[in-house]
Amino acid sequence: MSEKFRALMVSKTDDAPKADFVDITEDDLMEGDVTVAVDYSTVNYKDGLALTGAAPIIRKYPLIPGIDFAGTVTASRHAGFSQGDRVVLNGYGVGEGHHGGYAQKARVPGDWLVKLTDNITASQAMAIGTAGYTAMLSVMGLEDGGVTPDKGPVLVTGAAGGVGSVAIAILSKLGYKVIASTGRASEADYLKGLGATEIIDRNELSEPGKPLGKERWAGAVDAVGSTTLANALSQTAYGGTVTACGLAQGMDLPGSVAPFILRGVRLQGIDSVMAPMAKREIAWRRLATDLDMRKLEAMTSEAKLEDLPRLAGEILAGKVRGRVVVDVNA
Incomplete structure (x- = not known):
């Protein structure tokens, strides 16, 4: 008989998704050529939407949520992975249409996995998570657009959240001056500790403004939208x-073409879910060098599987600071 392990399973009801802690076996996992003993997962904004049903993130029920996990390969039929390999997964529809990281084991296609570098632990990988990996992709997008530290400051919106916190830490280490926008004035010291040089109230940006305003920054990392x-x-x-x-504020974009045709501004979309593997591997290599792990530790708190239903509501309400590492075996 297969050994049982713990998982958080979400089922569909008439009202809202229902999350239950269940004991399952590997026979209950979905198809894939690599099985992983999960060490840690994390909580992203999308995970909050999935667990609460605030948006139709989950496409197949019942499902184990969790769009991230890090752990060790226990079995592999994939040529690129062997038993004992340390791996991380972000996106690819995991936690949406394929069982995710909120369990002690996972089975996925090996083409979705990235091998962890020796200088990033599984816990650090989930302190980074999709939010931090997305932040790195965002910084790479700024660089692709020609935004260098000498061009001027960079705005980071939703600064106290996961993407914002990691983006500030990376940009600061790379020599950028960072303007952090937040609705939580009490987090000013926290944001400055990560490397922000200026803090502005999100209300400066969250209300309708002019089609073309005063030039204040050379670029921006935006996790808010609208x-x-x-x-x-x-x-x-x-x-x-x-x-x-x-899209924390919304999916709409009530703006003007003026910045694009009068200032040559570039809007670069950042997709972390289906990003090509080559770009993922570059992002994870750069996270190992461009992110100060001491700052990562300062923005990270720890949790257990049992904490996830509570954290889901808190992250949607903007009450989660930085990153949360979920020890699925605690």
Whole structure:
């Protein structure tokens, strides 16, 4: 008989998704050519949406949520992975249509996995998680758009969240001056500790503004969307780049073409879910060098599987600071 292990399973009901802690076996996992003993997962905004049902993230029920996990390969029929390999997974529809990281074991296609470098532990990989990996992709997007530290400061919206916190730490280490936008004034010291040089109230950006405002930053990392993104674009300097990776305020973009045709501003979309493997591997290699692990530790808290239903609501309410590492075996 297969050994049982713990998982958080979400089922569909008439009202809202129902999350239950269950004991399952490997026979209950979905198809894949690599089986992983999961050490850690994490909590992203999308995980909060999935667990609460606030958006139709989960496409197949019942499902184990969790769009991230890090652990060790226990069995593999994939040529690129062997038993004992340390791996990380971000996206690819895991936790949406394929069983995810909120369990002690996972089975997935090996083509979805990235081998962890020796200088990143499984716990650190989940302190980074999809949020931090997305932040790295966003910084790479700024670089692709020609935004260098000498061009001027970079705005980071949703600064106290997961993407924002990691983006600030990376940008600071790379020599950028960072303007952090947050709705939590009490987090000013935290954000400055990560490397922000200036803190602004998110209300400066969250209300409708001018089609073209004063040039305030050379680029921006935006995890908020909607009016905030429109205002970030309108105040970006000539030739600047704004990377868009989130929708905490909304999916709409109530802005103007003025920044694009009068200032040559570039809007770069950041997709972490289906990003090509080559780009993923570059991002993870750079995270090992461009992210100060002491700052990562300062922005990280720990949790257990049992904490996930509570954390799901808190992250949607903007009450989760930085990153959360979930020890699925605790």
